[in-house]
Amino acid sequence: MDLESVPGVGAKTAAALRELDDPERALREGDVATLSQAPGVSEGRAARVARGAIRADHDDPGGFAATARARELFREALGLVQERTVTDYAEKRLETLYPSGTRSRIEEVRAFVESAMARDPELDVREPLSNVAPLSEPDGVRVRDRCLATSDAERYAQAQEAIPEVSVEVVDDARQLAELARSYSTVVALDEAFAGVDVEGDVRVEPDALENPSAVVPERVLAFFSRNRDRVLAAAEVHRIADLDPPCDLDTLESALDQLAEDGTVRGDEELDRLATAVDDLDAAVGMAENVANDHLREAIEERDVTIEGTDLLSLVERGAGVDSLLSRELADEYAAAVAKARDHLVETLSLRETEAMARRAFPDEPTYPVERQEDVVSRLREELTAARDRRATRRKRELADDLAGLRDDAAALVSAALEVDVELAIARFAADFDCTLPELTEESGFAIEGGRSPLLDVPFQDVEPVDYAVEGVTVLSGVNSGGKTSTLDLVALVTTLAHMGLPVPAESARVGRVTELHYHAKTQGTLDAGAFEATIREFGDLVGSVGEGGDERRVLVLVDELESITEPGASAKIMAGILEALSERRATAVFVSHLARDIREAATIDIGIDGIEAVGLEDGELVVERSPVKGKLARSTPELIVEKLAADDSGSFYRDLLSKFEE
Structure with a gap:
C-alpha cells in the first residue's frame, strides 16, 4: 500500500506511519490505537487517517455530514456508542465509523453490526476488559552479563543489529576470548573457527546465534510477556466468559505466564529460588x-x-x-x-x-x-553460588522463552479478539439500551420511521414518546411551539445518520433512502444582518444549484429548522417556497420546519406537502400534543388553541369572531 495515496496522509505522516511494524494492517483494519503510536500522530489524527484509508478502499468521496449541525449530530450519535465501551481501544476503534453515502462501506459495517447485535449485551466482561489493552513493546532491554564475540567486521555489524540487547566484541584469538570470559558470565562466539578452543569460563560457539536471538537473549521474549502479562491473562478471561474460540490452549498459555515474574525473571523454580536465597543470605x-x-x-x-x-x-x-x-x-x-x-x-x-x-x-x-x-573461602563460595544461580536462571529463562516465543502471535490474536468483543458489546448495548433495529436501506428517496424515539432528548429514554413519520419529496412540517418539531427533525437526522453509518436506529422499524449528503440547518437565533442573510441565501443557492449535477450518485436530504427567523416573515415564506420548488425539481428529499406553512404553500407554484404536529388541546395550561406528524395536515397554532378554548368557555361573540379569523 502506498501510504501517501491515503487521503490526508502526506510525506511527513507517511514517514511516521512507517515506524510501525505493520502500518498497512493497521490502516486496513482501522486500528486507531496502533496508528496513534506512530511518532507525532495524535489519536484524533490517527482516526482521520484510518477513515481516509477506508474511504480510499471504498472509493468514498466523503462529505456526508455537509453542515455544522449534521456534523454535530454525527458526533452525538457516535458518542452514544462510545459511552458503552470499556477499553480505550474500543472507543478509538469506533472513531472509524462515519456516515457514508457509499453502499459498499455501509454494507461492510452492517455485516459487522449484525454479528455484534447477536452478542448478549448483559455479558459480564467489564472487569477483565478493563485490564485489556493492545500489546506494547517493552522499553529497551539491556543484558550485561553476556556478550557476543566475533573476529569478522561484517558479522559484528550484523550482530549489533540483530541482538542490540547485548554487547558485541571483536576478538582475534583465544587469548582475547579468554579475557572476555573473565568479564562476562557467558560469551557466545559467532565464528566457527573458535570451535574446540579450550578457555576457562562459559564460552559457547554458536555460529547460528543471530538466527535465533531469543536463545541468546531470552530476556527479549520474557520482557515482552512480562510487560503484557496482565493484558494477556485478562484477554484469556474474556475468551472464557464470552465463549470465544481461542487461538491457543489457554491453560498452556496461563501456565507459562504463571512462571513469569513482573520483572521478567522466572518464578516458581525451587532450585533457582534456593540458589538465589543462598546468594542473598550468605553474609x-x-x-x-x-x-x-x-x-x-x-x-x-x-x-x-x-x-x-x-x-x-x-x-x-x-x-x-x-x-x-x-x-x-x-x-x-x-x-x-x-x-x-x-x-x-x-x-x-x-x-x-x-x-x-x-x-x-x-x-x-x-x-x-x-x-x-575464612574470607577467601566465603568469597569463593559466593562466586560459586552466584555462577550456579546465573546458570540456572539463564537455563530457565531459555526454557520459558522457548515456550512463550511460539505463543507471541497467539497472544496478540487473543488480545485483539478480546478488544473487538468490547467494540461489539458497545454496539450491542447501544442497540439494547435504545430499542434499536437495523433499518432497511433503499435506493428510493425519502424515509419512513415507525416508533422512533430520540435518545438525544433531555429526558429519560423510557419517557420519550414514539414518533411515526414518513416523507417523500419536499414537505413543510408545521406545529405548535414546543410541540416537538425540532426533536422530530433531530430524530430524522439521527436515524438517517445512523443508517448511513451502518448502525441500528432507535425505532421499531425504519426505511431510509440512501443519500450522499445530509444538509441539516439548525434554527438561526435572531434576524440576520444583510451580509449574513446574503451568505445564507448563497449557501442554499449553491446547494440547489449543485443537486443533480452528479447524476444519480449525488443524493441529498435537506432538513431546515425555522428558516423564517433570518428575515421578515413575508419574505421568508417566499424564499422557502423558492428553495422547496428547486429541490422538488431535482427530486431531493427535504423537510422544512416552519410556522409559515400556509404562506409558503400560497407562495409556491407547485403543490408542496404540509404535515402537522397536532396539539389536541390544553390541560391545566399545558399543551397536549400528538407527537407523530399528521400527513397533509396544517397544524393549528398555540394562539388558535387558546382562542378556541376561550370561545368554548364564553357565550359572547368576541372569542368566536377571533376564532373565525384563523379559519379564513
Missing part, C-alpha cells in the same frame, strides 16, 4: 554461624576449670604461644564441636548441596577464639 548466614560457634565455645570455657602447671605456663610464654595454643591443648574437642555446629548451621540455613564441601571450609580447623570465617 548473614556466615555471621550467624560464627555466633553459633562462639556461643558454644564461650559456654564451654565458662564451665571448664583449666589448671596450668607453672612449668607449662613458663613453656607457653617462652614459645610466645597465646590463647589458641591453650585452646588446642585444653579445649580441642570443644572447639571441634563448635566449628562443626557452625558448619552445619551454614549448610542447613542456605540449603547447600553441591557447594557443601566448600562451605564447610569457611571455618578453620585450627582452634581460635573468637571463631572467624
Whole structure:
C-alpha cells in the first residue's frame, strides 16, 4: 500500500506511519490505537487517517455530514456508542465509523453490526476488559552479563543489529576470548573457527546465534510477556466468559505466564529460588554461624576449670604461644564441636548441596577464639553460588522463552479478539439500551420511521414518546411551539445518520433512502444582518444549484429548522417556497420546519406537502400534543388553541369572531 495515496496522509505522516511494524494492517483494519503510536500522530489524527484509508478502499468521496449541525449530530450519535465501551481501544476503534453515502462501506459495517447485535449485551466482561489493552513493546532491554564475540567486521555489524540487547566484541584469538570470559558470565562466539578452543569460563560457539536471538537473549521474549502479562491473562478471561474460540490452549498459555515474574525473571523454580536465597543470605548466614560457634565455645570455657602447671605456663610464654595454643591443648574437642555446629548451621540455613564441601571450609580447623570465617573461602563460595544461580536462571529463562516465543502471535490474536468483543458489546448495548433495529436501506428517496424515539432528548429514554413519520419529496412540517418539531427533525437526522453509518436506529422499524449528503440547518437565533442573510441565501443557492449535477450518485436530504427567523416573515415564506420548488425539481428529499406553512404553500407554484404536529388541546395550561406528524395536515397554532378554548368557555361573540379569523 502506498501510504501517501491515503487521503490526508502526506510525506511527513507517511514517514511516521512507517515506524510501525505493520502500518498497512493497521490502516486496513482501522486500528486507531496502533496508528496513534506512530511518532507525532495524535489519536484524533490517527482516526482521520484510518477513515481516509477506508474511504480510499471504498472509493468514498466523503462529505456526508455537509453542515455544522449534521456534523454535530454525527458526533452525538457516535458518542452514544462510545459511552458503552470499556477499553480505550474500543472507543478509538469506533472513531472509524462515519456516515457514508457509499453502499459498499455501509454494507461492510452492517455485516459487522449484525454479528455484534447477536452478542448478549448483559455479558459480564467489564472487569477483565478493563485490564485489556493492545500489546506494547517493552522499553529497551539491556543484558550485561553476556556478550557476543566475533573476529569478522561484517558479522559484528550484523550482530549489533540483530541482538542490540547485548554487547558485541571483536576478538582475534583465544587469548582475547579468554579475557572476555573473565568479564562476562557467558560469551557466545559467532565464528566457527573458535570451535574446540579450550578457555576457562562459559564460552559457547554458536555460529547460528543471530538466527535465533531469543536463545541468546531470552530476556527479549520474557520482557515482552512480562510487560503484557496482565493484558494477556485478562484477554484469556474474556475468551472464557464470552465463549470465544481461542487461538491457543489457554491453560498452556496461563501456565507459562504463571512462571513469569513482573520483572521478567522466572518464578516458581525451587532450585533457582534456593540458589538465589543462598546468594542473598550468605553474609548473614556466615555471621550467624560464627555466633553459633562462639556461643558454644564461650559456654564451654565458662564451665571448664583449666589448671596450668607453672612449668607449662613458663613453656607457653617462652614459645610466645597465646590463647589458641591453650585452646588446642585444653579445649580441642570443644572447639571441634563448635566449628562443626557452625558448619552445619551454614549448610542447613542456605540449603547447600553441591557447594557443601566448600562451605564447610569457611571455618578453620585450627582452634581460635573468637571463631572467624575464612574470607577467601566465603568469597569463593559466593562466586560459586552466584555462577550456579546465573546458570540456572539463564537455563530457565531459555526454557520459558522457548515456550512463550511460539505463543507471541497467539497472544496478540487473543488480545485483539478480546478488544473487538468490547467494540461489539458497545454496539450491542447501544442497540439494547435504545430499542434499536437495523433499518432497511433503499435506493428510493425519502424515509419512513415507525416508533422512533430520540435518545438525544433531555429526558429519560423510557419517557420519550414514539414518533411515526414518513416523507417523500419536499414537505413543510408545521406545529405548535414546543410541540416537538425540532426533536422530530433531530430524530430524522439521527436515524438517517445512523443508517448511513451502518448502525441500528432507535425505532421499531425504519426505511431510509440512501443519500450522499445530509444538509441539516439548525434554527438561526435572531434576524440576520444583510451580509449574513446574503451568505445564507448563497449557501442554499449553491446547494440547489449543485443537486443533480452528479447524476444519480449525488443524493441529498435537506432538513431546515425555522428558516423564517433570518428575515421578515413575508419574505421568508417566499424564499422557502423558492428553495422547496428547486429541490422538488431535482427530486431531493427535504423537510422544512416552519410556522409559515400556509404562506409558503400560497407562495409556491407547485403543490408542496404540509404535515402537522397536532396539539389536541390544553390541560391545566399545558399543551397536549400528538407527537407523530399528521400527513397533509396544517397544524393549528398555540394562539388558535387558546382562542378556541376561550370561545368554548364564553357565550359572547368576541372569542368566536377571533376564532373565525384563523379559519379564513
